[in-house]
Amino acid sequence: MDSKLKPVAEALEALLQGVAMLDSERVPCDEAAGRVLAEAVMARLDVPSFDNSAMDGYALHHRDAGRRLPISQRIAAGSPVQPLEDGSCARIFTGGEIPPGADCVVMQERVEVTGDTALVPADIAAGDNIRRRGRDVASGSTLLEAGTRLEAAALGHLAGQGITEVEVRRRPRVALLSTGDEIVDPGQSLGPGQLYNSNRPMLRRLLERFGVTLVMTASIPDDPAATREVLAEAASQADIVVTTGGVSVGDEDHVKAAVESLGQLDLWRLAIRPGKPLALGRIPRRDGETRFVGLPGNPVSSFVGAWLFLRPLVGSMLGCPALVSLPEIPARSNFSTHTGPRAHYMRVVLRFDEQGPYAEAFADQNSAVLSSCIEADALAVIPPESTISPGDRVTCLWLRSDA
Ligand SMILES: Nc1nc2c(c(=O)[nH]1)N[C@H]1C(S)=C(S)[C@@H](COP(=O)(O)OP(=O)(O)OC[C@H]3O[C@@H](n4cnc5c(N)ncnc54)[C@H](O)[C@@H]3O)O[C@H]1N2
Numbered sequence: 001m002d003s004k005l006k007p008v009a010e011a012l013e014a015l016l017q018g019v020a021m022l023d024s025e026r027v028p029c030d031e032a033a034g035r036v037l038a039e040a041v042m043a044r045l046d047v048p049s050f051d052n053s054a055m056d057g058y059a060l061h062h063r064d065a066g067r068r069l070p071i072s073q074r075i076a077a078g079s080p081v082q083p084l085e086d087g088s089c090a091r092i093f094t095g096g097e098i099p100p101g102a103d104c105v106v107m108q109e110r111v112e113v114t115g116d117t118a119l120v121p122a123d124i125a126a127g128d129n130i131r132r133r134g135r136d137v138a139s140g141s142t143l144l145e146a147g148t149r150l151e152a153a154a155l156g157h158l159a160g161q162g163i164t165e166v167e168v169r170r171r172p173r174v175a176l177l178s179t180g181d182e183i184v185d186p187g188q189s190l191g192p193g194q195l196y197n198s199n200r201p202m203l204r205r206l207l208e209r210f211g212v213t214l215v216m217t218a219s220i221p222d223d224p225a226a227t228r229e230v231l232a233e234a235a236s237q238a239d240i241v242v243t244t245g246g247v248s249v250g251d252e253d254h255v256k257a258a259v260e261s262l263g264q265l266d267l268w269r270l271a272i273r274p275g276k277p278l279a280l281g282r283i284p285r286r287d288g289e290t291r292f293v294g295l296p297g298n299p300v301s302s303f304v305g306a307w308l309f310l311r312p313l314v315g316s317m318l319g320c321p322a323l324v325s326l327p328e329i330p331a332r333s334n335f336s337t338h339t340g341p342r343a344h345y346m347r348v349v350l351r352f353d354e355q356g357p358y359a360e361a362f363a364d365q366n367s368a369v370l371s372s373c374i375e376a377d378a379l380a381v382i383p384p385e386s387t388i389s390p391g392d393r394v395t396c397l398w399l400r401s402d403a
């Protein structure tokens with residue numbers, strides 16, 4: 001395999017080529033948060049389903065504005081209505097149905113009530129304070145597109161239709177494997193040269209946010225046979241196998257050879273910092289093909305690799321465009337830097353001043369410095385062979401969205 005550094009865009013295109021969307025399943029809406037719709041949902045109701053009042057006040061016909069009117073009925077939200085008697089008004093509350101014959105509502109603060117009559121001001125127009133039937137959703141229209149991720153407002157919208165179940169994509173099954181004899185699980189004591197596994201919980205959280213289900217986690221000893229064995233087991237269970245570490249050029253880096261012996265390595269070594277030794281491949285499985293993503297061991301390299309490669313891969317399997325690409329925000333840099341042959345994905349905080357957004361880079365951008373990721377709102381993309389001075393425009397990939 002050609003071991004020249006691959007541009008990120010090329011690697012991403014190769015990764016996503018031929019990714020099949022997963023099958024779908026029916027789930028109760030109460031359990032559908034974060035899931036991706038497998039088919040469009042059509043509206044079966046107008047929302048609102050009747051013209052109703054946006055205010056607590058009085059409903060009338062606008063030709064009667066400016067006069068003292070008898071109050072002929074009282075309409076609370078949920079109560080039945082009678083046609084409005086000519087030349088009268090109705091006491092009405094927010095959400096109450098507009099009675100036939102009325103065409104506007106005046107808020108109560110503008111009305112002078114004496115006994116069972118109300119003096120309404122003259123400057124009232126037809127339609128004032130009326131929320132029209134179907135204003136939010138028209139029956140028969142597309143309520144939510146296929147590929148929508150069901151977050152707060154979408155879940156509310158489904159409930160607004162009285163819908164209780166939806167067809168969603170199955171969650172991608174992911175096996176998350178850690179390599180490195182020096183890596184120890186929290187709860188155990190550390191020996192000389194050892195460190196705790198910070199990549200696993202970090203990636204678990206990211207992967208869960210992207211919408212997967214984790215079917216296996218394991219630590220692989222630095223041994224070729226063991227690496228092959230655990231990878232084979234993981235590939236038989238998962239749609240995606242993710243490893244961390246063991247993809248560089250050291251004598252103890254056994255992951256690539258194991259993937260090559262079980263399937264194929266499509267790509268290795270990207271023109272990216274951090275994350276250069278990232279490896280992509282596939283391993284055949286009884287019922288299809290498992291995608292392999294080998295993230296470098298340095299925690300920041302794993303973090304950045306997950307956002308740039310795992311998220312789009314998961315998004316493609318789910319058929320969710322919002323997960324396939326990250327929102328891009330143009331911002332001014334408030335730092336200087338220059339790059340060599342690799343694009344630099346710098347962790348930045350986005351701040352705003354009168355001139356718009358600016359990107360403040362974390363001081364230490366080394367790939368082992370995980371603290372640079374904690375406050376990061378975005379990754380500022382500095383293309384290869386470029387020089388950035390304060391005030392220059394940089395493209396930032398937004399990391400804070402739900403989808
Ligand atoms: N001679 C060369 N050496 C290295 C190169 C190179 O091109 N030539 N590339 C460097 C780059 S860039 C990276 S990135 C690393 C990645 O190497 P690996 O993916 O093989 O990762 P490891 O060597 O296993 O680990 C790297 C580093 O990260 C720590 N680590 C690993 N796993 C975890 C974990 N789960 N939690 C926390 N920390 C972890 C590990 O202890 C190492 O310090 O290779 C460079 N070397």
Ligand code: MOO
Nearest residue numbers: 274275276301367
């Ligand atoms: O490319 Mo490595 O991820 O810089 O440290």
